[in-house]
Amino acid sequence: MSDALLVLEDGTSFRGRSFGAAGETFGEAVFNTGMTGYQEVLTDPSYTGQVVAMTAPHQGNYGTNAEDPESTRVRVAGFAVREASRRASSWRATRTVRDDLADAGVIGIEGIDTRRLTLRLRERGAMRCGISTLDDDVASLLRRVREQPGMQDADLAHSVTVAERYDAASVVGPADASLGPVFRVAVVDFGLKRSILRRLAAAGIEGTVVPARTPAAELIAEGFDGAFLSNGPGDPAATTYGVEAARALLGQVPVLGICLGHQLLGLALGGRTFKMKFGHRGLNQPVRDARTGRVEITSHNHGFAVDQDGWARRGDVAESPFGRVELSHWNLNDGTLEGMRCLDVPAISVQYHPEAAPGPHDSRYLFAEFRELMRA
Amino acid sequence: MPRRTDVERILVIGSGPIVIGQACEFDYSGTQACKVLRREGFHVSLVNPNPATIMTDPGFADRTYVEPLTPGSVLRVIERERPDAVLPTLGGQTALNVAVALAESGDLERTDARLIGASLETIRRAEDRSGFRATMLEAGLDVPRADTAGTVEEGLGLGDAIGYPVIVRPSFTLGGGGSGFARDRDELRRLAARSLDASPVTEVLVEESIAGWKEFELEVMRDRADNVVVVCSIENVDPMGVHTGDSITVAPAQTLTDREYQEMRDDAIACIRAIGVETGGSNIQFAVDPRTGRRVLIEMNPRVSRSSALASKATGFPIAKIGALLAVGYTLDEIPNDITGVTPAAFEPALDYVVVKVPRFAFEKFPEADPVLTSTMKSVGEVMAIGGTFREALGKAWRSLERTGFDLGWAAADDGEPGPLSVPGERRLHHVEAALRSGATIDEVAEASGIDPWFVDQIAQVVEEAAGLEGRVVDELSETALRDAKRAGLSDRRLAALVGADERDVRARRTALGVRPVFKTVDTCAGEFPALTPYHYSTYGEEDEVRPAERPRVVILGAGPNRIGQGIEFDYACVHAAYALAEAGYEAVMVNSNPETVSTDYDTSARLYFEPLSAEDVLAVCEAERPVGVLCQMGGQTPLRLAHDLEAAGWTVLGTLPDAIDLAEDRGRFARLLQELEIPAPPHGEADGPEQARTVSELIGYPVVVRPSYVLGGRAMEIVYGPDELERFVAGAAAASPDHPVLIDRFVEGAVEIDVDAVCDGTDVFVGAVMEHIEEAGIHSGDSSCQIPPATLSEDELDEIERITATLARRLGVRGLINLQLALKDERIWVLEANPRASRTVPFVSKATGVSLARVATLVVLGRTLEDLRDEGLIPSEPRHYLHLPYASVKTPVLPFGRFPGVDTVLGPEMRSTGEVMGVDPDPGLALAKALVASGAALPSSGTVFLSVANRDKRAIVYPAKRLADLGFRLLATRGTAGVLDRAGVPVTRVEKVSEAEGAPEARSIVDLIREGSVDMVVNTPFGRGPRTDGWLIRTAASQAGIPCVTTLPGAMAALRGIEALREGPGSPRSLQELHERTRGEATVQPRLPIGSLEREVAS
Ligand SMILES: Nc1ncnc2c1ncn2[C@@H]1O[C@H](COP(=O)(O)OP(=O)(O)O)[C@@H](O)[C@H]1O
Ligand SMILES: Nc1ncnc2c1ncn2[C@@H]1O[C@H](COP(=O)(O)OP(=O)(O)O)[C@@H](O)[C@H]1O
Ligand SMILES: [Mg+2]
């Protein structure tokens, strides 16, 4: 447990103890306010390139297990916490967070005032940062932090997508056939979370996961019943192949987009995306479904968003090259756009994570809606 | 959806007196609700007989009725107020049960008042244990195997079917009343009988015991648009089997993965929908099998609760306030989150700290009670602490208990023998520490105690930290060493003990090295949005968030956890001080550790610090706020204990100075002062050991009162009639207050006791009221009933009382409140004690007279003169205003004997009541009757009364006995008493004592008669103390049978007066607003039939 130093690009520094791997790491510092679900967070590919600070003080309490990872390995660039438990307690625990980070070569820092870090990020916005167990000189680490590229314009999806296509069933088992016909969907992987495959299967949808750069024409030619645009890291605007795919799929097959997938769809529909000051990362964000007026408590993880004013609008309906787009979901905390429903082509998308994991299950209905789009 | 328009007038039902299982959390909830409902323009009327509550202050409702919470009495209020809606979900189980009764009887319909917040069906589905099970199973939710029984035989059938051990829980009860575990048939037979009695509907649930499983609670809110949020998750450190109210609990839950937590959340939402709570909050309890993860529902409460108050304080999300708004039609997304100001209440708070709740017990007051924790709640209060980590929070929580030896990190040596880990008790976590210290592994301890290994490991880390410090030298402790120690939750006091130094030295070293806590903000969102409300807690972090203030600040020290002797009355005073400070242009800075209170509502003061009331933590707050002064006289004994440390650290104690406090508290100095002032007082002496005690007592002359100094509630205080008894008591007293001598006073026998509350501005004195006790001196003032106006005191006596009060207040240099207790014997007035602080009776006096003493005192402390306040009409200019009231107010204590089977119910100088109720009526008899009814001692208006009195009372009992006979009561009495009555020509039947009946097997003793329910009231004045005596058997039987048991003669007189009044029938109730209005009006009549006049009748 040697000493570790965390430095933000504005020069703010935090001294703590290292856990997990030793060494040095750089990335975009972000905070997550979830009080559960560190294992899902650590393994969510959308966090690629980010140093995640958890606001809840105790992390690692219930250890880690084989069922809960959202991908094949730990993805975060670094992990900053008030305290990493030395004892894991759960009937499901097989390992500890400390081991997982160490094995994945990911650096953790504990014993720092995570609230101070959070407030700094809230006030000045998400920042580049570095954690080092080698260099305890703030100035020199800061210099190297400032040399790092930022998230803006970063295309990270290509670095985390699958090399080879595979069947969702091989990971989450067969789709639920009890709901009627099982639909076949191309799942375009920009940094896919496993639980999305679980929810698709539960909605009677059999996914085929394909690499991010798979030409849309191929997928259409293969006669999939629908296409799913996954979550993922980086700047949507820089993920041009994703935008093209979305544009090509729209109107050809029913489309569901989540998170990055939602942003790609927004751009494909002629909208704009922008980088948020510090984004939304947590499990408690209230979102209103404009149709029902109901409030869902939702799981969030995004630093970019679709600009609600990116189109000419009549009320909540935007005019796009693909016809009318209903701006269907809204964040009640900051009024940002959280979902879209195309009225003239079969496509829906949400910025947040209806598959949860981690997070509340209020929004699972969206997978059933996707199924309906394909049934129609 | 906007505010509903079909409701204009709302009746709020309170929860009545503080009892075990139902404390001031309902004052917090009710006060919040009343405030917001009035802000919304509703006409709010309120029924609650608890005078110590803030909610019953005339300012918080349009009409406030201090009336009993029986269906009949509430109905009388409804008939007078004609509300459109009745809100029953804020007054705990009491309010729900009253509402159910009124709905079932059709009275609500008849008066077209409808229930809002929860419908009759909803309450039934949730509270009726069998209905609940059925509903859950329908909703596809898992529950333990169980069924309900209406008879003992049915119960036994179930026990055999389910397999032992089983738990038995009555329907419609609170705090686990009447519940318990049965390991076999015989235990079940006994338990089922008791439990069936406890249930108002004689129904019990016999259930598979899952003791040892993990226990969780979720606080859930739903609006009429069916939006549901989980406000807070709470995990119990003590596993299933220990009532949540008696468990150490943690928020948020620490040992659930997201998968399990979200599934629990799904269940909770399914549950609240299935039960059909349309709007408002519910508390839903779960158990989880630590081996398999199987999750079952235990119960749900469709109302605010102890846990919802805790959750509100833990998260900053005001459940009761939001619940009230939901009840009148708003939806969660329409209600703003006060703390951020910009986001809606439709969200789930995120915590970036850890909250720990620890219950406060009072077993020392009930030596005969079983201290093992079970499914029946036994704690009398609780503390909450917020820390950056679990260990920090736990350490603060232990400090907050204000009990020496309870700090975190107590070495095994100091802790005595490592106690049993498997038996849940008050000190189990200390036993865990001890076990770990003596080498037990985390898994061994977890296995033996059923406490989750994660928590055990946290404690292990503290133990290791402490061990590492032991024997080191304070001045050589490094900054890191100190910081680590503080982050581990070790108190300065504990550190001092470890390094063999003085607490002050540790603090000095700490501050010298810059090891200071910083203050963070409770903001509901883990820092995602800026917080508007300065609600702070300390932690050993890096950045402080306390914002500079515009106005000068005054720190108010609260009263800490509710305990017997120091309860909600003191919180009442603190809250009024906060209001008065704001009024006077100061920022009130509240420091308190009690989550149940109004004072810890972030709405109450300009700034709130949720911190222990220990020197260490209070000084840290002062350094953060740099107040112009600290108010120590509102929070009872707790802040007085801190006055010296504050002064020593250079902070100004506002009002009465610490030395003046000493002068009054130190009985020796006080006795000398009284001599100097030639104020009569019982002869007094002090003793350092048994021998000295004996000689002093001889000198003073028996009977004597022995007590430790510096205690509240007459702790360890006893009346001693001879040298033989003396030794034991002296020992007891020494234990209660080690480093102070034992005090011995002449016991003034058969005296009328008098309480006085007054305010002094240094020269001028305002007497708020003189109260005459019903029980004679010797029964603790907190345990005896008293009346305003005083019933029998002559003008001369009042003159003398006021003269003494004024002289003492001036001579002590009191600035602010002072409370006196006096004894009147043979036209002579003796001073028993003076407390230069707020007293238990301040709220009662304020409600009885319409003058807010705490407010007046605060303004005086800030430099206003009583003269000014008189001119401004804040206090009446008319002399002895408390005498010229057109109605009488009676305060009656509420005792917890029902909770503690086997505890003797005799009243004495050691206080044992948990709360009090008030009765108001132009007829003092009726005022008393109302108070007694409100206290639960429903007086019989006909039936059988059993009398058995000590010889000294035999002559005096004749009169009341005769009256009872004339009223048509059947009288039973034991030999001696029967003889006296017989000779006086009072018809009476003689019955056997147990000791007498033992010989003759066929003879049925009085205890048998009481058990079989053929006695309606017991009058038994004690002769001889201690378990197994006849008196003890009779009294405990009575308290178990739930019939009134009067243990003093004046009490019997009062009861008689009450019975007479009840038979005349209760009149239409009057609200405090109306009564206070009338006091301001002129022509005031003396109350007729003064209580106590009977004693004089009898005496003559
Ligand atoms: N089946 C059971 N097995 C073991 N303990 C139980 C069981 N059911 C309840 N308990 C314990 O009894 C306590 C009180 O039960 P509960 O139903 O919550 O009553 P109350 O209405 O008084 O809160 C619970 O907090 C729990 O610790
Ligand atoms: N000298 C005495 N003679 C008779 N009764 C006494 C005497 N001293 C105390 N008492 C009784 O004991 C009770 C508690 O004593 P008190 O001094 O008020 O202790 P506390 O500080 O706990 O209030 C009093 O309310 C009174 O009834
Ligand atoms: Mg309960």
Ligand SMILES: [Mg+2]
């Ligand atoms: Mg007293």
